Amino acid sequence: MMPSPAMKTHSMLCDMLTSKGLVVGAQLLNPLQPIKGLTLWDDHQDPLWGVVLYKGVHFDHHLRLHRKATKPILLYLLEDITAITKDRLKNISYIQLTDARKGWALGMSYIYDHPQNQLRSIAVTGTNGKSSTVFMVHQLWKQLAVKHMALGTLGLLGDLESTERFPLLSFNTHTTPNPDRLFPVLFSAVQQGITWLVMEVSSHSLEQHRLYGMCFCAVVWTSFSQDHLDVHKSLDQYFAAKVRLLQHPYITAKSAVFIDQQVLSVPRFKHLIRETLQAQSVPYKSVDVAAFGGARSGFPYVGVMQRNFVLAAHVAAQTLEITVEELWDRCDFKQLPQVPGRMNVVHSVPYVIIDYAHSPRALKLALCDIRHQFGLPIICVFGCGGDRDRKKRPLMMQEALKGAETIVLTSDNPRSEDPLKIIEDIKVALTTQDHKRVYVYVHRREAVEYALKMAIKDYQGQVSVLVAGKGVEDRQIIGDVSVPFSDRNVVEEFFMKDTSG
Secondary structure, three states, X not given: OXXXXXXXXXXXXXXXXXXXXXXXXXXXXXOOOEEOEEEOOOOOOOOOEEEEOOEOOOOEHHHHHHOOOOOOOOOEEEOOOOOOOHHHHOOOOEEEEOOHHHHHHHHHHHHOOOHHHHOEEEEEEOOOOHHHHHHHHHHHHHHOOXXXXXXXXXXXXXXXXXXXXXXXXXXXXXXXXXXXXXXXXXXXXXXXXXXXXXXXXXXXXXXXXXXXXXXXXEEEXXXXXXOOHHHHOOHHHHHHHHHHHHOOXXXXXXXXXXXXXXXXXXXXXXXXHHHHHHOOOOOEEEEOHHHHHHOOOOOOOOHHHHHHHHXXXXXXXXXXXXXXXXXXXXXXXXXXXXXXXXXXXXXXXXXXXXXXXXXXXXXXXXXXHHHHHHOOOEEEEEOOOOOOOOOHHHHHHHHHHHHOOEEEEOOOOOEOOOHHHHHHHHHOOXXXXXXXXXXXXXXXXXXXXXXXXXXXXXXXXXXXXXXXXOOOOOEEEEOOEEEEOOHHHHHHHHHHHHHHO
């Protein structure tokens, strides 16, 4: 049976957090009470898990103290005690922190014996290309027999085996998981002899300190463009959130940093990166895809996917301390699969491509790559997510108009917003002339089917259809309900009915 982490107590946890300068005050009713973990939710099955309370962007978790818990909570990590009544306060154990989210990450790391220190970890960040790059590193490591784990939007990949104590949970809720899910899995990986980790790191996770206390031996920055301005408010704030990954505690002077040239194309951003890294004596390598991929025959991907692959190859070679050229010679490119949900060609005549593109730049690049690869007119099906950056909605339409002959507007994950209102926000970019090229179907299945019917009837199959935004997602979030939905399934079912009918 896999060993457990060494048991920690409330007082031990408090002492550790005090040593990090985070503790404002504490009340421990039972200092020797064991602690097994820290979570946001008060319905965790294990009663020895404490609960973290902090003020988030959309919700103040301290308010949960006013409702009746489903079980006794033995310890709270919190920031604000002013809203708690004196009667309630005197009956709970708590550690008050200056930053509960930093405390959450450091606490989970401590409880699970700092598993990240036993791994050589690589962080992949960027507006677009994180999942593709992580997947490609995983595939290259797999060919090179590197014992590893890959973690991100596509789930857990690599050599980690599920155990009864640490079942492999779905990580699709967040690009970068919260500490209560991350550190137990890292502990499990160490116990199974895994030595390398590659993971996606989102700007949200850096803002929220989910990885605080981790240090990466290498960082890959794939791209940068407008997205997530619902959280970061401005492009400069969004960039500053990404730059945190290039600072202490996430890297040291021994860390390797690989940055796609596109990220460095804006002078003020390039200056900030250079200034940040120079302050820590960390060199970086600007990666030019043309220098490595363009002249090689049999290169496995095209366009933006090729850029991601070159970055992946650099970091994969870094793990073995070999050159990229040596890696080319040792890997069989023909064995490299498509990245799930990224430029996946799921039908030919007409060509139907499913891609995760959900930012203006990602949509632009996807349309350019499809035009270059197939040389045919393009029908583009897309929408925009609800409760997310509203400013990018008309920008998405502008890129669709530039890159496609016909656009079918639909819903993505509307969440709490009215799908029709989201579509109206997208249509702000339309001129009177543009309306002739745009069709609206609120229900995503109807939109995809309409595009496929048009491809057959109006274009006789001599067209490319891009279904953008959801990739391999198998759910659609409407209101507060997550319903089964897959773009790929809709396409496959359409052509099954078409051929059988």
